[in-house]
Amino acid sequence: MRYKNVCDRVYAVGGPGITGGDDCCVYLVDCGADLALIDAGLGRSVDNILRNVQSAGYEPHWIKYIIATHCHIDHIGGIAPIVNLYGPKVIAHELDRKGIEEVHDDLTAADLYGVKYTPTKVDISLRGEHEMIRIGDVDFHMIHTPGHTPGSISPFIDTDDGRVLFGQDIHGPFSPRWGSDLAKWKESMEKILSLNIDVLCEGHAGVYKGENARRYIESYLKRYGQSRSV
Numbered sequence: 026m027r028y029k030n031v032c033d034r035v036y037a038v039g040g041p042g043i044t045g046g047d048d049c050c051v052y053l054v055d056c057g058a059d060l061a062l063i064d065a066g067l068g069r070s071v072d073n074i075l076r077n078v079q080s081a082g083y084e085p086h087w088i089k090y091i092i093a094t095h096c097h098i099d100h101i102g103g104i105a106p107i108v109n110l111y112g113p114k115v116i117a118h119e120l121d122r123k124g125i126e127e128v129h130d131d132l133t134a135a136d137l138y139g140v141k142y143t144p145t146k147v148d149i150s151l152r153g154e155h156e157m158i159r160i161g162d163v164d165f166h167m168i169h170t171p172g173h174t175p176g177s178i179s180p181f182i183d184t185d186d187g188r189v190l191f192g193q194d195i196h197g198p199f200s201p202r203w204g205s206d207l208a209k210w211k212e213s214m215e216k217i218l219s220l221n222i223d224v225l226c227e228g229h230a231g232v233y234k235g236e237n238a239r240r241y242i243e244s245y246l247k248r249y250g251q252s253r254s255v
C-alpha cells in the first residue's frame with residue numbers, strides 16, 4: 026500500500042502496512058499551500074514516505090513543518106534526511122528536545138532498533154500545556170501529554186470530518202529509561218478524553234474513528250490505570 030486517505034486533510038504515508046513495521050505511523054496534513062508531517066519514521070524508508078506523499082497528489086518540497094510527537098527513534102529517525110532535502114521547520118516539546126538535538130540512546134531507544142540517530146535542530150520548542158500554531162490554513166493545537174516520555178505531545182486539528190488527534194504513542198510502552206511517568210500519563214489520557222475527538226490517529230495501531238477512539242484510550246486506562254510505577 027502506498028498511502029491511505031484517513032479523512033479530510035489527513036493521509037497516512039508511512040508506518041505498518043505502508044512502509045513497514047519499524048516506522049511509526051507517519052501522517053501528512055494538507056494545510057492548503059503548505060504540508061505538515063506528523064513524525065517521520067525510523068529513517069530507512071524516507072524515500073518511500075516521500076514517494077507516497079507524491080502518490081497522494083502533493084510535492085514533498087511543500088512539507089514546511091515536521092511535528093515530532095516525542096523523541097523515539099521510530100518517530101524521529103527520518104527527520105534529519107527530510108530536513109536536509111527540503112528544510113522544513115521542526116516542532117517539538119522542550120522536554121524532549123535533548124533527545125532530538127543530541128545523541129542519547131536512552132532517550133531515543135535507537136540501540137533497540139540497531140540504527141544510528143542523526144540529530145537535528147528543533148526550530149520551534151513548545152513549553153505550554155496547550156499551544157496553538159497555525160500552519161497554512163490549519164490551526165494545530167499542541168497538547169502536552171507527558172507519560173510515555175516527558176515531552177510527548179498530541180496535536181489536534183479541526184477538519185470537515187471533525188476533530189482529529191494525533192495521539193502517537195499514548196499507549197506506551199513505559200520505561201524509566203526514557204522518563205515515563207504513569208501518573209502523568211493517566212492525567213494526559215483524561216485530558217485527551219475531554220477533547221471529544223472524532224478521529225484518533227495512533228502512532229502504531231492505525232486510525233480509530235468515533236466511539237472506537239474513546240474505547241481505545243479507555244482500554245489502556247483500564248490496563249495501566251491502577252499501576253503506580255513503571
Ligand SMILES: [Zn+2]
Pocket residue numbers: 095097173194197198
Ligand atoms: Zn515512543
Ligand SMILES: [Zn+2]
Pocket residue numbers: 049097099100194228229
Ligand atoms: Zn512509537
